[in-house]
Amino acid sequence: MGNGGAVAEGERIRVAMVHGPAPAEHDGVGDYVGRLVAALGRDGVEAVRVPVGPERAGTGWSWLPATLDAARRVRRLRPDVVHVQFAPSVYRFSGFPGLLPLLLEAGAPLVTTLHEYGWWAVPGWVPDRLWRPLERRRLWDRETGRLVPASARVVVTNGAHACQVRLRTGADGVVEVPLAPNVVDHGRAAGARARVRAALGMGPRDPLLAFFGFVHPVKGVRQLIEALPALRAARPGLRLLVVGGFTSQALPEREALAFHAELDALAARHGVAEAVTFTGHLPAARVSEALHAADAGVLPFTAGVTTKSGALLTMLAHGLPTAVTVPDEPDPALPLGEAVTAVAARRDPEAVADAVARLLDDPALRRRLAAEALRLAARHSWPRVAAAHRTLYESLLTPPPADD
Known part of the structure; x- marks a missing residue:
């Protein structure tokens, strides 16, 4: 497999999991990504992490080169699916990660998970009346750039975000996958x-x-x-x-x-x-x-x-x-x-x-x-979250039935 090929039932799927640079102990989305990647691995999905920027950031880097580098690494992986985890705070409110769809090769379907949505825009001074036609035509999204418009599926964690995406873009490929606990029960109740x-x-x-x-x-x-x-x-x-x-x-x-x-x-x-x-x-x-x-x-x-x-x-x-x-x-x-x-x-x-x-x-x-x-x-377990993601990936990679 690779680069968006069809998937047979039970076959291992390879996903480029694009995310922000903060370590899990400093970022809820980073923590989510680590747990999701582990849960997907147990469900037959090979999710390869591709951070945008250095995870232990020092000085001497910026968002545009980091976005270009992330796109190069995704292209080298030749994944079946590209999955971007998005929240504006994760990318320190930079608009550059929203350019990723323009930098990736055609083939592998794009999925974007929205952890935050409905309150931000870049640039912030553009009035609503100018955003609306761009969003309704699926050309550009005020918060995610090309990510939401170019995505085959948009994953949200709650109904409010689903409604907001549909209202802005008219998109019908919105999938709700609820969150799971940051920390599961480690069974240390006794004593x-x-x-x-x-x-x-x-x-x-x-x-x-x-x-x-x-x-x-x-x-x-x-x-x-x-x-x-x-x-x-x-x-x-x-x-x-x-x-x-x-x-x-x-x-x-x-x-x-x-x-x-x-x-x-x-x-x-x-x-x-x-x-x-x-x-x-x-x-x-x-x-x-x-x-x-x-x-x-x-x-x-x-x-x-x-x-x-x-x-x-x-x-x-x-x-x-x-x-x-x-x-x-x-x-x-x-x-x-x-x-x-x-x-x-x-x-x-x-x-x-x-x-x-x-x-x-x-x-x-x-x-x-x-x-x-x-x-x-x-109802909010990691196995359920992983299974929902695998089902989503399979729906994108399984060819439609041939006409009689």
């Missing part, structure tokens, strides 16, 4: 509660809250820290474990250090510094252990939480009863009061404290949420 509490200096019955994911100003960690004094007034031993790194594509190192210092100062100002532990980036097995040890999870994102969040899916996959803020348009795939409990308001420490208190004071509620969380997470 996790005792081990983690001992490491934190906690008593066996002291409540432990967990936040998981990249720590960023939009994740609501400020409000979570500000909610701790009210929670600890009735539960003096309560602790908060913030599991995740600060440095990311969305928060470069200098800004990350400043935000970490801001949260440390905030915790000290509210008298809860000893109750908050920032773990930094942890190996997956230790994340799994921390989530198994927690009594409740809290994700008070300032824009609300949906099943687009790999952090939420990770908590659900560990059966962790979790309180979340709700977006302006709630996610129909996330039944509030069933798989999660809702925080009544965003950017509101009192609402966070009220929701968490309800969880901690109601063991029956926690058990019910945990059971439903596991059921929901089962």
Whole structure:
């Protein structure tokens, strides 16, 4: 096979997986790509990673030469399918990766996965009325350049992005493949509660809250820290474990250090510094252990939480009863009061404290949420994600039946 040939049932498919340069520990899309490539390998798909730019970036490179180099490497691979993972932040809001379809040879079908969509344009000063005719004629897309217009299939992770792509382009080749957890259950539940509490200096019955994911100003960690004094007034031993790194594509190192210092100062100002532990980036097995040890999870994102969040899916996959803020348009795939409990308001420490208190004071509620969380997470597994991708690739590589 190679360069877009037909595929027989069960035959191994070769995919050039094009993605941004950030390492997984600094980028959610990079983490997704690593897990997808591994899952595809177990499903008979050879996915070869082609980063646009150096994965351990130093100085002396830029996006145009990096895009040209990525295109050359894809051409040398002669893959059956070219699959580009796209989010503007992954490419630091450069428009050059959107030129990739113009640099690739004809033959192998192109697939683009949109991890972010519907809010950005390059260049940003072009008015909507000028973008619309270009997008409707499938000539150019304001966010992805030639990627969406040239793609045989556009993969989205949620219905909102699917609607946005269809609205702009009229494309009918949009495929929804939901996300899977950032961290799967590593089976370290036995003894996790005792081990983690001992490491934190906690008593066996002291409540432990967990936040998981990249720590960023939009994740609501400020409000979570500000909610701790009210929670600890009735539960003096309560602790908060913030599991995740600060440095990311969305928060470069200098800004990350400043935000970490801001949260440390905030915790000290509210008298809860000893109750908050920032773990930094942890190996997956230790994340799994921390989530198994927690009594409740809290994700008070300032824009609300949906099943687009790999952090939420990770908590659900560990059966962790979790309180979340709700977006302006709630996610129909996330039944509030069933798989999660809702925080009544965003950017509101009192609402966070009220929701968490309800969880901690109601063991029956926690058990019910945990059971439903596991059921929901089962629909978001990596084997399912890989199988959906293989089916998509096969649909592009299988020739149509001959006419009688």
